Amino acid sequence: MELFANLAHGFVVAFSPINLLMCLIGALVGTLVGVLPGIGTIATVAMLLPITFGLPPVGALIMLAGIYYGAQYGGSTTSILVNIPGEATSVVTAIDGHQMAKQGRAGPALAIAAIGSFFAGCVATVLIAVLGAPLTKLALAFGPAEYFSLMVLGLIFAVVLAKGSVLKAIAMIVLGLLMSMVGSDIETGASRMAFNIPELADGLGFATVAMGVFGFAEIIRNLDAGAEMNRDLVQQKITGLMPTRKDLIDSTPPILRGTVLGSILGILPGGGAVIASFAAYTLEKKLAKDPKRFGRGAIEGVAAPESANNAAAQTSFIPLLTLGIPPNAVMALMVGAMTIHGIVPGPQVMQKQPDLVWGMIASMWIGNLMLIIINLPLVGIWVRLLRVPYRLMFPSIVIFCAIGIYSVNNAPVDVILAGVFGLVGYWLIKHDFEPAPLLLGMVLGPLMEENLRRALLISRGDWSVFLTRPLSAVLLAIAAFLLVLTVLPVLRAKRDEVFTESEN
């Protein structure tokens, strides 16, 4: 019953006018970002971090969360109507969704995507509320050794789920860990790898790197891809949003399966919305009686991935809120937002900041409701936005990013650093390195180093402590098992298949 009391408290917090407004802004911005290709969730959240300075912490986090799950809705709209996924999470939706649109069934496709997302969002909200408290209790049993092993597991997950070469993904994580060590050492205060440059003494700003690698690098990459893509494929009027009875019956099981799969993949560290939508699509194709229908407008191919990505986007808050460990890059930025407001993420947040946690959880449900309204009746407006040409969009994004970074510390050097990291990001893309593991490594770096040092200090320098403590040993065993699985040739081929399928 404590659960209901908590949720009720959350709704009281979330229904305050300022928080409702923040939720609406988050949902609107999220949809906008989701619709527009060429600007991703990570860059947007990074860009808006400084903006949240002046807001109360609850409102700020409600807004940022809204952007994340709002983008999952918006991404599906453009995938279905124009075959341009606005977000990586909606890439698979485009396969069948756009086929449906071509057959004149754009309305039902959009409706099913929204209904699936809404259902998944509701389930995930409840799940966060239910799992929050017990996981927090578990987290209190964690010592430094367990924390370290859990983070290793998270990073290995990120490797397994990253696209392309395993070796390159691990290298990116280690590079991220190294980059996190620039600046003052937490324990001794010694200046590390800062070359007496005062701007580096505090370390590389996480928002700066994120904005460079995801914001600027994306822009440069889009520019040389010959930006103007083929955008006017299905522009005819959308008639009849209502799906038929058969559509609803056909899509119910995929929505349920997608929700379950998405929720699980969202909780696991290293996972997140992108992989959830891929996995859900693959699962539906495997389970279908007639797999040939996929790619030709099967409604299951829209229902499952859209539910999965939305469920995952929300359940990925669970490790953040209970353990204080960000499972993906967006959550890592949320850590940044929390620290800006003086909140240290971790198990104590649930007890010390009930307003924040439960208010955010409740706001997710409200946000989902808003998103349905924003997306379904107003779909025409969002599609019209796609007519804004990239040649006008990209300088605007550059300027907005630059002002955003400047306002974090009022430091022009940060802007230049972000530019440099933009070039680094461009180079990484050209050499087929994934930037997401790099960012995750950078965020987990300080936490990992601190816990590693503490664990070894407690065990008096005995490395076997990671294997003799049962919880830690289990976590490491899972990590090792996963790594072995990924390297095995049979499974590797399977993994490549999943990713190439999503690219076509």
Place this chain on the structure above:
Amino acid sequence: MADTMGHSATATRNTSVALGFCLLAIAPQIFEFIWSIGTIFGWGAGRGPATVVISHATALLAGAPSALLAGDTKKSSDVLLALMYSYPLFAVAILTIFMTIKSAQDYIGGIVLMALALFALWASSDLQGMRGFSFGAGTAPRMFGGLLVALSAGIALTGLMTDGPALAHYSWRGPLFVMAAILFFALAIRPLGLVVSAFVSFLIAALGSHETRWLEAVIVGACLTLGCALLFPYVLGLPMPMFPRFLVQ
């Protein structure tokens, strides 16, 4: 005939890659030299350009070889840089000439990453290591630096052993103008204020695409500048200089 021609083509390619690595091997030294030019005008603290050139040249040509032969004596930071960073990369560059690179994307990516890792190892070489069983400030950076050297060597080897994509095509226009816009903004925001720097940066960035139509860009840029000038300082309450300093005073 065709065979020999193909061979000579890869040979020239390899030579240019090797030359690139040589340049990479002395990149930190060159960077410090460029940085040190500023000290002539009184910007920043540090060694003057002449000292930088002489000390790096002696370290590369005399100091490091003698340190290699003499074994463990106290080495200066420049000698260490030559030993830990430049020499290994020179060695890689020489080896590159004799290799057949199957995937330039992986090979070059791996080597550049390795250079970064070696540089990090050098940068953390002056930090304290293990004290008994507790970590010093330098332990973790060295641990991960070493790991990254191994991993990047692995990536480079993959580039030698397995077929993969060649080097991707780089374009200069987008990166150049976007970077110019960012740089201009960073330098202009303090003296010129938000209005001027945002508008001019917008136009510089717009040069990055050859599809830009100027009338349109000027209008959108002006609207965006106006929007930002209202949004950031007033709506969000972030303090920021708005107009050029000389106009305000």
